[in-house]
Amino acid sequence: MERHWEFFLAPYKQAVEELKVKLKGMRAQFEMQGVHSPIEFVTGRVKPIASILDKAQKKNIPLDQLEEQMQDIAGLRMMCQFVDDIKTVVQLLRQRNDFTIVEERDYITQKKESGYRSYHVVIRYPVQMIYGEKNILVEIQIRTLAMNFWATIEHSLNYKYSGKFPEDIRQRLQRAAEAAYLLDEEMSKIRFEIQEAQAAFSRKQDVKDDE
Ligand code: 0O2
Numbered sequence: 645m646e647r648h649w650e651f652f653l654a655p656y657k658q659a660v661e662e663l664k665v666k667l668k669g670m671r672a673q674f675e676m677q678g679v680h681s682p683i684e685f686v687t688g689r690v691k692p693i694a695s696i697l698d699k700a701q702k703k704n705i706p707l708d709q710l711e712e713q714m715q716d717i718a719g720l721r722m723m724c725q726f727v728d729d730i731k732t733v734v735q736l737l738r739q740r741n742d743f744t745i746v747e748e749r750d751y752i753t754q755k756k757e758s759g760y761r762s763y764h765v766v767i768r769y770p771v772q773m774i775y776g777e778k779n780i781l782v783e784i785q786i787r788t789l790a791m792n793f794w795a796t797i798e799h800s801l802n803y804k805y806s807g808k809f810p811e812d813i814r815q816r817l818q819r820a821a822e823a824a825y826l827l828d829e830e831m832s833k834i835r836f837e838i839q840e841a842q843a844a845f846s847r848k849q850d851v852k853d854d855e
Contacts, residue, residue, distance in 0.1 A: 649693055652710075655771040655778045656718040660688040663720050663769065663782065670736060678846065680839050682729035682736075684789060688720040715747070715766045716783035723792050726835050727752070727828050730763050730786050737784065743767040746781065752791075759821025760795060762787040790824040790831075 667686045674681035691699075696710065696717060705713045724730050730752065738745060749764040763786045771778045787795065798817055801809065809817065831838070 653690055653693075653717070655773055655780050656690045656782075658771050658773075659718045659769050659780055659782055660690055660720065662771070663718075663784075664688045666742070667720060667722060667784075678843070678850075680842065682724055682726075682732040684723045684725050686720065686722050688718075691717050691719065711780065715781045718769075718780060718782040720782065720784045721792070722784060722786045724786065724788050725838075726832055727788055728832065728835070730788065733786050734763060734765060737765055737767075743769040743782075755821070758798065759818050760798065761791045761821070761825070762795065788828050790827045794821055794824040 664686060667683070671681045671683040671686065674683070691714075696714065699705070699714060700707060700710065703713075710717065722733055724733060734748070744767065745765055746768050747764075747766040749766075751760055751762050751764065755761045765784045765786065767782050767784060768779050769782045771780060794817075797820070801813065801817070805813070
């Protein structure tokens with residue numbers, strides 16, 4: 645990797661690693677209390693250089709303005725079981741004082757044209773570097789497992805077709821987005837049944853672990 649990129653991306657890498665620990669820690673605290681965790685799992689990544697360059701070109705972002713204009717060089721994803729969990733997670737993020745929220749984008753009540761649904765929270769996160777504090781933008785995407793399934797598949801197909809889907813694929817993706825939406829709705833309706841079963845299962849596991 646070119647030295648320039650290595651220096652530029654260093655605080656982003658640091659931020660992703662730190663935030664993975666912090667956000668996974670939230671899940672661990674729910675587990676410790678033996679209550680339903682609104683967070684199922686957390687992932688994080690630094691955008692590959694090729695994708696940064698691609699996006700900068702597409703969106704006409706000058707390379708010397710990446711820091712302010714590209715909000716997702718550092719990205720975290722928080723996956724939830726139920727749509728209602730997303731609100732809880734956003735509330736938890738709003739309460740934290742280790743970063744500030746600069747923007748929220750709700751693609752759940754206002755899904756994207758593609759069928760994409762997710763809740764995006766852009767934060768300004770302070771990273772302690774040896775030369776001082778560096779404040780960087782990080783995008784946190786919060787979505788259900790069904791939303792994540794759809795987005796992951798659509799993202800791979802998007803890559804394959806460079807965003808220009810044949811008509812039949814486009815229609816199938818729309819139908820799949822609708823199916824993912826219905827899946828979320830159905831799961832929400834039986835949420836309490838599911839949670840009761842999960843709580844009973846985890847109590848059984850605890851007894852086993854103590855044996
Ligand atoms: P990658 O590979 O995930 O890093 P824009 O990308 O122009 O729509 P903007 O202003 O960068 O939007 O921010 P926005 O809308 O919050 O979207 C940024 C990220 O959201 C994308 O990053 C994707 O991760 C995700 N996303 C947005 N729309 C879609 C979509 O239609 N399908 C899928 N699968 N993901 C989407 P990147 O840079 O596109 O890609």
